[in-house]
C-alpha cells in the first residue's frame with residue numbers, strides 16, 4: 001500500500017492562484033527536485049525534515065473531516081511522489097471536491113492530464129532569477145487550459161521580460177490563467193504593475209501571496 005510523506009496539513013484560505021481567498025485544505029508533501037533561489041518552503045525539502053507517513057485512506061478521511069471542498073496538494077514537489085495519480089483520483093471520486101496541484105514546471109503533467117477527473121494545475125514557469133529555468137519541461141505549456149493557471153514568480157525586470165517572451169512564443173494569454181507574483185520581499189509589486197502597463201498586458205493578473213499579508217510571512221501551517 002502506498003504511503004505519502006506529509007510534512008504539514010492545514011486548513012487556511014488559499015493565498016495564491018485562481019481560488020485565492022477561498023478556504024482550502026492543504027497537504028504539503030516532503031521533497032523537491034529543484035532548489036529555487038527564493039523557496040519559502042525549503043525546510044520541507046530537507047531529507048531530515050520531520051514528516052508523517054499517511055495512507056490514502058488517512059488523507060481522505062482528514063479531508064472529509066475538514067469539511068473543506070478545495071484541496072491543494074503542494075510541497076515540495078507533489079507530482080514526484082509515488083501514488084499521486086491514485087490519490088488525486090480517490091479525492092475526486094467525491095464530485096463536490098476540487099483538487100489544485102501546485103507544481104514546479106519540471107514534471108510531466110501528461111499522466112495527470114489524462115485522468116478521468118483531472119485536477120487543476122497551478123504551474124510555475126521558473127524564471128531566470130530562480131536559477132532553475134533550465135529544468136522547465138516546455139511541453140507542459142501546451143497542456144494548460146482554462147481550468148489551469150500559469151504562474152511566473154518574478155524577482156526582477158529580467159524575469160518579467162522572460163515571462164513575456166514565453167507568453168508570446170507559446171501564445172498562452174487567453175488559453176490559460178496567467179499570474180505574475182512577486183518573490184516576497186525581492187521586488188516591489190508596483191514594479192510589476194508598471195510592467196503590465198508598459199507592455200499593455202491585458203489578461204495577466206498580479207497576485208500577492210495573501211497569507212504573507214495576513215500572518216507573519218515566516219509562519220508555517222497557514
Ligand SMILES: C[S@@+](CC[C@H](N)C(=O)[O-])C[C@H]1O[C@@H](n2cnc3c(N)ncnc32)[C@H](O)[C@@H]1O
Pocket residue numbers: 032038039040041074075076077078102103104105122123124151153181182183184209
Ligand atoms: C513552495 S512551492 C511548492 C509547489 C512546487 N514545488 C512549485 O514550485 O510550484 C508553491 C508556490 O510558492 C511559490 N513561492 C515559493 N517561494 C516563494 C517566495 N519567496 N515568494 C513568492 N512565491 C514563492 C512557488 O513559486 C510556487 O508557486
Ligand SMILES: Nc1nc2[nH]cc(C(=O)O)c2c(=O)[nH]1
Pocket residue numbers: 012013014015016041072074075102211222
Ligand atoms: N495560505 C496558503 N496558501 C497557499 N497557496 C499555495 C501555497 C503553497 O505553499 O503551495 C500556500 C500556502 O502555503 N499557504
Ligand code: SF4
Pocket residue numbers: 032033034035036039040041042045075076077104
Ligand atoms: S520547486 Fe517549489 S518547493 Fe521546490 S524549491 Fe522551487 S519553490 Fe521550493
Ligand SMILES: [Mg+2]
Pocket residue numbers: 040041
Ligand atoms: Mg507557500
